[in-house]
Amino acid sequence: MNNANRRGFIKGMTTLSMLAAAKCGSAMMPSEQRAYDKYNAMVIPRPDGLLDGEPVLQAPAPDSMGIAFAVTALSNGFVELADNPELKNPQTFMAEGMPLAAIDKRVIRVRLTGLKPGKRYWYRAGAAKLVHPVGYWTKPSETVWSKTHSFVTPGENAPSHFAMMCDTHEEFTQMSRITSLYRKLGVPLVVWNGDIPTSLMNTKDDIVKNYLIPPKNDGYAADTAILLNRGNHDFRGFAANRLGEVMMPRLPSERTMRDIALDRNFAFRMGDVALIGLDTGEDKPDNHPANGGFTQFTPYRRAQTEWLKDQFKRPEIANAPYIVAFTHIPLIELWPGANPGTTLEDYAVWQKECADMWGPILTANGVQLVLAGHIHRYRYDAATPTRSWAEITGGGRGTRTFQTLVECKVEGSELLVRVHNTDTGAIAGEHRFAPRKG
Numbered sequence: 001m002n003n004a005n006r007r008g009f010i011k012g013m014t015t016l017s018m019l020a021a022a023k024c025g026s027a028m029m030p031s032e033q034r035a036y037d038k039y040n041a042m043v044i045p046r047p048d049g050l051l052d053g054e055p056v057l058q059a060p061a062p063d064s065m066g067i068a069f070a071v072t073a074l075s076n077g078f079v080e081l082a083d084n085p086e087l088k089n090p091q092t093f094m095a096e097g098m099p100l101a102a103i104d105k106r107v108i109r110v111r112l113t114g115l116k117p118g119k120r121y122w123y124r125a126g127a128a129k130l131v132h133p134v135g136y137w138t139k140p141s142e143t144v145w146s147k148t149h150s151f152v153t154p155g156e157n158a159p160s161h162f163a164m165m166c167d168t169h170e171e172f173t174q175m176s177r178i179t180s181l182y183r184k185l186g187v188p189l190v191v192w193n194g195d196i197p198t199s200l201m202n203t204k205d206d207i208v209k210n211y212l213i214p215p216k217n218d219g220y221a222a223d224t225a226i227l228l229n230r231g232n233h234d235f236r237g238f239a240a241n242r243l244g245e246v247m248m249p250r251l252p253s254e255r256t257m258r259d260i261a262l263d264r265n266f267a268f269r270m271g272d273v274a275l276i277g278l279d280t281g282e283d284k285p286d287n288h289p290a291n292g293g294f295t296q297f298t299p300y301r302r303a304q305t306e307w308l309k310d311q312f313k314r315p316e317i318a319n320a321p322y323i324v325a326f327t328h329i330p331l332i333e334l335w336p337g338a339n340p341g342t343t344l345e346d347y348a349v350w351q352k353e354c355a356d357m358w359g360p361i362l363t364a365n366g367v368q369l370v371l372a373g374h375i376h377r378y379r380y381d382a383a384t385p386t387r388s389w390a391e392i393t394g395g396g397r398g399t400r401t402f403q404t405l406v407e408c409k410v411e412g413s414e415l416l417v418r419v420h421n422t423d424t425g426a427i428a429g430e431h432r433f434a435p436r437k438g
């Protein structure tokens with residue numbers, strides 16, 4: 001809802017009150033008058049506790065930003081957005097959906113559009129509880145607002161700074177060390193590179209708990225935009241295909257009709273670095289019994305291959321000094337005979353189908369780095385004479401090794417990749433990349 005529409009709605013409410021106060025001189029039927037009276041007489045107590053946690057910034061793009069937040073009752077939701085921390089002259093956006101806003105009793109999703117690239121904005125998210133005094137006639141409560149937060153949109157003029165976390169797997173204490181660190185470092189954008197749940201997502205509430213309100217991590221994405229790139233565990237459970245009701249897909253305007261199903265892939269600039277998101281899918285082939293005959297990961301990977309080729313035709317990607325691609329499952333065979341994800345035994349250690357389809361395209365375009373997860377272990381594999389890109393895998397849940405935050409930042413004339421051991425606070429490794437030739 002823009003400001004003009006909002007004013008129109010408020011004007012309508014005022015007119016309604018006047019009509020009820022006048023109670024005469026109108027052509028209303030008595031039954032309609034009673035409905036108006038009942039509507040106006042209903043007092044809705046301020047719904048404290050309506051917001052369940054701080055908002056989560058997501059699906060960032062140079063000209064848009066998604067914001068989702070959890071609520072405890074049927075609500076409409078809003079975001080007020082401004083170019084100043086005092087939120088003076090805000091622009092108001094309503095829960096997405098037209099003609100009907102996506103009101104919901106658990107999750108509100110608001111999409112901010114028409115934004116400028118590389119710009120800092122301030123916002124607050126709010127919800128109004130909806131009640132029905134008369135039949136379907138709907139009355140909103142006073143709006144309850146979050147704290148004021150801020151974000152920076154991506155773009156060629158944005159900071160050349162971002163990070164990757166992965167395989168958090170519901171270990172919320174370990175995760176809190178990662179999310180605290182990137183907030184302390186002032187990282188504006190974090191790729192959450194898959195395997196967020198461990199248990200199955202059989203209900204929408206399972207998804208809400210994992211992605212929107214992870215315990216001990218309140219506000220983890222209120223001032224840092226999250227780019228979700230799914231891992232194999234993100235596809236499991238009978239509600240996994242409802243993820244979009246909680247974590248917003250990318251806008252259709254970001255891709256062509258051919259690629260309309262590819263609503264999670266991303267390619268945009270953060271300053272001097274182009275980020276490209278690729279989805280490796282499940283860690284077992286489509287004909288594995290676990291998949292029940294209803295998955296299409298091989299065609300999905302093939303479709304992404306065509307999408308990937310086209311990204312390098314975009315000037316802002318082709319001209320980027322640095323390109324970093326993200327996959328959940330690694331693209332390099334980590335040891336001889338490591339499971340390639342194409343057999344019915346065990347599960348993928350690396351993803352051969354994706355490596356065969358995407359690897360040569362990444363090399364042909366001089367991509368310097370692939371950031372992956374899945375193996376729960378920090379590992380660095382350097383580029384080779386026939387492969388332009390190095391691969392770094394991040395650490396994950398558990399005690400075998402350590403959790404990581406992989407921070408990427410352009411410093412001087414290099415892309416510096418700093419691997420933080422978030423269990424101890426130490427720096428586990430540093431890697432430097434020169435700009436692409438071209």
Ligand SMILES: [Fe+2]
Nearest residue numbers: 167195374396
């Ligand atoms: Fe994992």
Ligand SMILES: [Fe+2]
Nearest residue numbers: 195231232374
């Ligand atoms: Fe995984």
